Amino acid sequence: MENIDNILENLHLESYLSVEEMPELDLYMDQVIQLFENKLEKSKRNEEEKVLTKTMINNYAKGKLIFPIENKKYSKSHLILISMIYQLKGALSIKDIIKTLEKLNEKIVEEDFNVENVYRSYENLSKNNAKQFSNDVYECLEQVKNEVAPIKDEDSEYLEQLLLIASLVNMSNYYRKLAERLVDSITPPAEEKPKKSKKKSE
Numbered sequence: 001m002e003n004i005d006n007i008l009e010n011l012h013l014e015s016y017l018s019v020e021e022m023p024e025l026d027l028y029m030d031q032v033i034q035l036f037e038n039k040l041e042k043s044k045r046n047e048e049e050k051v052l053t054k055t056m057i058n059n060y061a062k063g064k065l066i067f068p069i070e071n072k073k074y075s076k077s078h079l080i081l082i083s084m085i086y087q088l089k090g091a092l093s094i095k096d097i098i099k100t101l102e103k104l105n106e107k108i109v110e111e112d113f114n115v116e117n118v119y120r121s122y123e124n125l126s127k128n129n130a131k132q133f134s135n136d137v138y139e140c141l142e143q144v145k146n147e148v149a150p151i152k153d154e155d156s157e158y159l160e161q162l163l164l165i166a167s168l169v170n171m172s173n174y175y176r177k178l179a180e181r182l183v184d185s186i187t188p189p190a191e192e193k194p195k196k197s198k199k200k201s202e
Helices: 004-010 029-043 054-062 076-088 094-111 115-151 156-184
Strands: none
Touching: 004 115, 029 054, 029 076, 054 076, 076 094, 076 115, 094 115, 094 156, 115 156
């Protein structure tokens, strides 16, 4: 499988919108879409795939994946959340993403929480994840070659591709299932207790 190097390179694993690339000024929806398209275009599987659309953003707002916007403009905190949603939706359901981000949205709104610090940590982890992923792929490929070698079939290259695909999907499923269990374990934000009405003195 001689082209694995090119495939990994063309995945553009470290393509994401960094904090520094996010403007301090609030943006209109069209500007948000253009920003994400320009930055993440190379990571798309094909030309038809869309990084972000108006429908997606409207659904994020309606589904409460992001806190309410003001004056039809999106803040830097909104951009951070949209960037995280873009990554999370590759493995998690919208329901799971809502639960994952619910408390973060609440903290941003109610505590004036600096979400940039969390996102910078996410950036650092993403860089390490990309390096680890490449190492794991080459290790998995070596294991696949060892499994295929004894078969001695004229379609050995295809069999390597088949087993590598199956193995990568296995690993992907393992990580997804663990992530889903972690989502299930998230404690939801405390519900606001109704205020007790004072009894009028007779």
